[in-house]
Amino acid sequence: MLPALVFLALVAFAAALLGSPHAGRAATLHLFLAVGAMPLIFGAMGYFIPVLTRTRAARAGVLSVPILGLAGGALAVASFSLPGMAWGRYAGAFLAAMAAGTLLVWSGRRRAGMLGRPHPGLAWYDAALACLLCALLAILASAIWPQQWTALRRLHLHLNTLGFVGLTALSTLSVLLPTVTGRPDPNVGTRLRHDLPWAVAGALLVALGAAWFGPLAWLGGALWSIPLLRLGASWLRLYRAEIFALHGAAPLLAAALAGLALSLLAGAAAAALPALAPTSAFVAGFLLPLVSGAASQLLPVWLRPGVQGPWHASLRNNLGRYGGARAALFCMSGILAGAGLEWGVLLGGATLAWFVLQAVGALLHAAIIPKDNTP
Template identity: 45%
Template sequence: MLQFQVAITLLAFIAASTFVLSKSGAAIVSYHIVFAIGIVPLILGAMVHFLPVLSRSKNPGKFIRLLPVIALFGGFLVTSYFAYQQALSAGRYVGATTIIIAVSILGVWAYRLKVNAIGKPHPCLDWYLAAMLCLFIAVGCIIMGYFIPEQRAALRILHIHFNTLGFIGITALGTLQVLLPTATQRSDPEVAARMRKHLKWVVAGIVITACGTAWHRNFAWIGVMLLAIPLFDILKTWLKLYSNAIFKVHGAVPLLVAALCGYSITLIIGLIHAYHQQNFSPVATFIIAFLIPLV
């Protein structure tokens, strides 16, 4: 199933690129092809694969393994709405509801794995739970916009931030810290303690950045500074432990570190966009600087 999700993600990137080149003004459709069809189901599929490992539990059942596919269907509906708004006027709400149901079931399953884990589960499981909560909030903002239309602009900003910096960012940052010791074949004895310490700063930073950008942008920089605390600590540790592997011209390690740097660049571009230069696109920066090295 995970191989299927990877193939869909690659096709989504190709389709989004083709759509941008062939049709002007289609950025929002392309973004949803990348995120709703490509990235979100892939991440959920990866979580289904890794969560039993993190909690030392048995493999998931068929229904749990189908949840990423259900989310993919929801992503198709949401994306189709932006491509054909008149024909599929309710598509985004039906699609958003479908994704919320899928991620809610997956979140409950993940929490039960944590509670019933043999021994203490890996802290990356908590990062995945936080990421799923961010996705729940992000998609929920779409539905909330129907009931409070006067807040749609702010809810759209929340939707973008909790999707990118939140769901995708938390998942990737947590996974990177677990994968890098494996990729370098050198252990990081402090990674578990560091992840437990950093999660609160990451979550607080994302919430303040998102809410500040949505309602009072002068507070957004506070969230970015909070996010900078774990990012700087992670990068400092990686340079100390894996500098030889990081500066190689090939292999997975330089790409993983490049993704971390790309996440940081996205935060900077986002601040510039909020305060000075509206022509900058934080979402495009996120895709190019953060997602592409990971993919």
């Protein structure tokens, strides 16, 4: 299921990049975020929540949540691009809210049924899902409160980007980079526990402030940057050599963190400089390196779960080759796209295409070497 969701996300990204000159802005963004990223995040949560609660792997029923989310995302895109589909935004928001709610309830059950305390990352996932739920309720609320449309749209935008995707990314990156480098970060649990209130308060204040009272958004942005800066500082202290390397997933994950910081900055500055495009920086500078970096690390274990051997190491090496060069290109594309230059996103798309071609080669190579053999 998870490799299929990675593939689906890459196809959605490609469709968004190729279709962007013809489709409108909202359709393109939702192809990236609601069709590509949201089902993949649901799938990844279905995989990680059992790990965080030390319970058995998810049953097939939970694995259908990404499909429900995908249907919601597809309806949203259709509503932006097809005539007579205006109802699709409400139906899509309803389906995606059902998917987020199901996952939230399931996570609560896993928490209740486990022995001891869950990993602190679980509370981040719960908060991220709650933000998504509120973001989707904002779209549904606009049906009965149309005079508040502008405010509700802003609420939706920020709760989704900084809340849903941002919180998921910060918590996942915090544990993923130490796994990539093979060297644990001894403070990760404490930091996740301390930083969650700042991140949640930050996302809520930015969303409420952007919707109804500007000054709150500044305070929210400052609070949100606390966990971001603390994670960045800890990475530079612990993993500098892996981050500034030519190969591997680590440079891509670090580029994603930098891209997230950049889009937050662009969002703050956009009030004074309207030519800036924070959502484009979010997609090109953060989402693309995040998905390609996480896929480089996780595809081998998702394709063949269980004991990790030379087959996994070889595939991971091949997926991560020149990851550092791609990270630099993604950074550049995030900066250009954030500055409002359309071809910045195209540079990100070309870099993603490089990864996809390399991944196809790596997977074909992995398919022809036997599982237990050292290549």
